[in-house]
Amino acid sequence: MEPFRTLTSIAAPLDRANVDTDQIIPKQFLKRIERTGYGEFLFFDWRKNAAGQPDSTFVLNDPRYNGAQILIAGKNFACGSSREHAAWALSNYGFRVVIAPSFADIFFSNAGKNGIVLVRLSEEQVNKLLNNAKTLANYQLTVSLEEQTVTDSLGFTASFEIDPFRKFCLIEGLDDIGLTLRHEAALDAFEAKHDQAGWLKAK
Amino acid sequence: MKSPMSSAPKTLFEKVWEQHVVVAPAGEPTVLYIDLQLLHEVTSPQAFEGLRLAGRKVRRPDRCIATVDHNVPTTIEGRIKIVDQIAAKQISTLRKNCADFGIELFDVDSPDQGIVHIIGPELGLTKPGMTIVCGDSHTATHGAFGALAFGMGTSEVEHVLATQTLPQSKPKTFRITVEGELPRGVTAKDIILAIIGQIGTDGATGCVIEYAGSAIRALSMEGRMTICNMSIEAGARAGMIAPDEVTYAYLKGRRYSPKGAAWDEAVAEWSKLPTDPGARFDRELVIDASELVPYVSWGTSPGMVAPITATVPDPAAASNEQERKGFERALDYMGIKAGTPLDAILIDRVFIGSCTNGRIEDMRAAARIAAGYKVSSHVSAMVVPGSQAVKKQAEAEGLDRIFKEAGFEWREPGCSMCLAMNPDVLSPGERCASTSNRNFEGRQGRGGRTHLVSPEMAAAAAIAGHFVDIRTWEVKR
Numbered sequence: 001m002e003p004f005r006t007l008t009s010i011a012a013p014l015d016r017a018n019v020d021t022d023q024i025i026p027k028q029f030l031k032r033i034e035r036t037g038y039g040e041f042l043f044f045d046w047r048k049n050a051a052g053q054p055d056s057t058f059v060l061n062d063p064r065y066n067g068a069q070i071l072i073a074g075k076n077f078a079c080g081s082s083r084e085h086a087a088w089a090l091s092n093y094g095f096r097v098v099i100a101p102s103f104a105d106i107f108f109s110n111a112g113k114n115g116i117v118l119v120r121l122s123e124e125q126v127n128k129l130l131n132n133a134k135t136l137a138n139y140q141l142t143v144s145l146e147e148q149t150v151t152d153s154l155g156f157t158a159s160f161e162i163d164p165f166r167k168f169c170l171i172e173g174l175d176d177i178g179l180t181l182r183h184e185a186a187l188d189a190f191e192a193k194h195d196q197a198g199w200l201k202a203k
Numbered sequence: 204m205k206s207p208m209s210s211a212p213k214t215l216f217e218k219v220w221e222q223h224v225v226v227a228p229a230g231e232p233t234v235l236y237i238d239l240q241l242l243h244e245v246t247s248p249q250a251f252e253g254l255r256l257a258g259r260k261v262r263r264p265d266r267c268i269a270t271v272d273h274n275v276p277t278t279i280e281g282r283i284k285i286v287d288q289i290a291a292k293q294i295s296t297l298r299k300n301c302a303d304f305g306i307e308l309f310d311v312d313s314p315d316q317g318i319v320h321i322i323g324p325e326l327g328l329t330k331p332g333m334t335i336v337c338g339d340s341h342t343a344t345h346g347a348f349g350a351l352a353f354g355m356g357t358s359e360v361e362h363v364l365a366t367q368t369l370p371q372s373k374p375k376t377f378r379i380t381v382e383g384e385l386p387r388g389v390t391a392k393d394i395i396l397a398i399i400g401q402i403g404t405d406g407a408t409g410c411v412i413e414y415a416g417s418a419i420r421a422l423s424m425e426g427r428m429t430i431c432n433m434s435i436e437a438g439a440r441a442g443m444i445a446p447d448e449v450t451y452a453y454l455k456g457r458r459y460s461p462k463g464a465a466w467d468e469a470v471a472e473w474s475k476l477p478t479d480p481g482a483r484f485d486r487e488l489v490i491d492a493s494e495l496v497p498y499v500s501w502g503t504s505p506g507m508v509a510p511i512t513a514t515v516p517d518p519a520a521a522s523n524e525q526e527r528k529g530f531e532r533a534l535d536y537m538g539i540k541a542g543t544p545l546d547a548i549l550i551d552r553v554f555i556g557s558c559t560n561g562r563i564e565d566m567r568a569a570a571r572i573a574a575g576y577k578v579s580s581h582v583s584a585m586v587v588p589g590s591q592a593v594k595k596q597a598e599a600e601g602l603d604r605i606f607k608e609a610g611f612e613w614r615e616p617g618c619s620m621c622l623a624m625n626p627d628v629l630s631p632g633e634r635c636a637s638t639s640n641r642n643f644e645g646r647q648g649r650g651g652r653t654h655l656v657s658p659e660m661a662a663a664a665a666i667a668g669h670f671v672d673i674r675t676w677e678v679k680r
Contacts, residue, residue: 035253076438080435110359197472
């Protein structure tokens with residue numbers, strides 16, 4: 001996982017609430033067995049029309065947002081299916097940060113495992129950023145994970161909350177399994193005792 | 204270890220959680236022990252690949268089972284040779300992974316194959332008090348037994364394979380009490396659609412819901428599973444229902460249920476799980492069951508539901524600008540106009556099945572409505588049992604004959620058109636009455652339009668060719 005400290009980038013506005021993971025990565029791309037290569041399929045049904053041609057009205061097809069690494073979206077972002085392919089697609093496409101008023105729980109976890117920083121701001125703040133990104137040319141945001149702030153060059157400043165442990169893992173780019181295995185002795189002891197509870201046996 | 208807190212009243216969730224805490228380091232997520240991991244072909248390949256790359260093994264193959272459900276075709280011919288080479292490779296990859304790592308697999312030709320959330324309970328793998336995970340958001344289904352069951356991503360699948368644990372922040376608790384008697388024609392599906400319509404698709408984000416109350420107690424295990432299944436559509440981490448005599452009667456004698464003295468011991472432990480009187484929840488909601496009606500979803504989010512007697516809502520009635528735009532977009536996608544009576548909406552397809560409504564009781568309910576009728580000439584309808592066991596039971600009861608006589612297709616088990624990762628797909632513009640769980644844009648096929656309903660409502664819609672109020676239906680046999 002790539003460590004994250006601070007990022008300044010163009011911000012792409014996706015002014016929709018309840019964007020679900022079926023939209024982020026449609027099911028036909030879930031049959032692959034690889035972890036990479038999903039970027040070109042991100043928001044596939046919105047980026048391409050039924051004939052497979054780019055839909056010029058969709059935000060990511062607007063050349064103004066080429067190279068954007070920050071996505072701004074409405075509340076309850078990435079609800080629905082647990083597919084981590086949604087996080088892989090966002091990350092493969094180049095997004096390192098999503099800013100929204102709220103995120104669905106499973107995606108919240110999946111994003112963290114892929115080095116994507118999720119920034120929760122108020123609806124009012126997000127609406128302001130959406131509006132700026134839509135109307136101002138070359139609108140850039142700076143997200144500092146260390147400072148827990150989002151700023152622009154026009155004087156916008158917002159701070160955001162993040163769980164300290166999640167922040168630590170994102171900054172260090174840490175592998176989860178390795179972290180858990182620090183507790184292997186405790187796990188061995190717990191498991192030996194837990195296995196005695198016949199009623200909690202799977203089989 | 205005794206502490207002054209140990210005698211404080213606890214919720215069902217807290218009891219299950221505490222039983223599984225391996226270690227709770229200060230300032231970090233709790234490491235939670237996982238009793239059972241369910242695996243399927245779509246969200247597992249990258250997890251096994253990760254294990255191989257790191258030289259790790261599966262810690263407890265005996266606490267894992269796997270099946271194929273998402274990709275498999277639901278016709279016999281389709282299953283003999285899967286023509287979609289990418290899907291076929293995903294299935295053969297699961298086969299190899301299970302063989303290499305020693306995990307029991309219920310393959311496409313197994314008499315126990317089926318949708319992962321249907322076979323877990325059927326085999327007696329799902330039991331009260333357990334922690335159960337799967338790389339699938341509808342894992343909440345298993346909470347109907349008083350298990351703590353939740354969906355997760357593929358990195359977490361790998362984490363559980365390697366460590367049999369998962370780091371978790373403790374969720375909040377939310378009790379939804381449904382009191383009173385359900386009116387005739389109103390089902391478990393309608394209870395959960397009503398809840399989602401009321402609290403919204405992010406109404407329970409960060410929470411584990413406990414469903415309680417006399418209307419929940421009165422449900423069969425099948426109905427309870429339908430409700431817990433769609434907890435994720437309300438944004439919840441998991442849904443749970445306290446185990447009781449209905450739960451024990453369902454579990455007794457199943458393959459992996461405890462037997463003999465172990466059964467009595469298990470029942471004694473399970474009986475301690477229900478929420479203690481006086482236990483506190485972070486949130487509470489009470490719903491009067493007698494006021495519920497059959498529901499139909501009209502938009503592209505499971506929160507966009509309305510009573511069958513209502514009309515399609517007007518975006519002007521939305522509470523804010525973003526919601527208004529969402530409504531307009533949904534109506535445009537769905538190809539319907541505000542003010543249209545829901546029972547005037549014509550349909551092209553019907554899908555009865557899925558982990559929400561693909562169990563034997565759902566088959567019986569739909570067959571009861573369909574018996575003696577014919578599917579409308581402009582509708583194509585299919586019934587997809589959730590597992591081989593459901594299919595066998597339904598055939599033993601003659602339900603397949605009722606469906607076929609009425610003009611429904613009777614298929615092989617799988618996820619089918621719930622997510623359309625297999626040959627069962629809507630064509631652009633087609634409108635479907637579906638017993639599944641999601642009506643997102645393109646969920647059942649690009650441009651497809653999904654309306655979520657109960658199995659009874661879906662069967663009636665197939666026959667009438669449009670939605671009908673099931674409370675007015677004349678049952679013929």
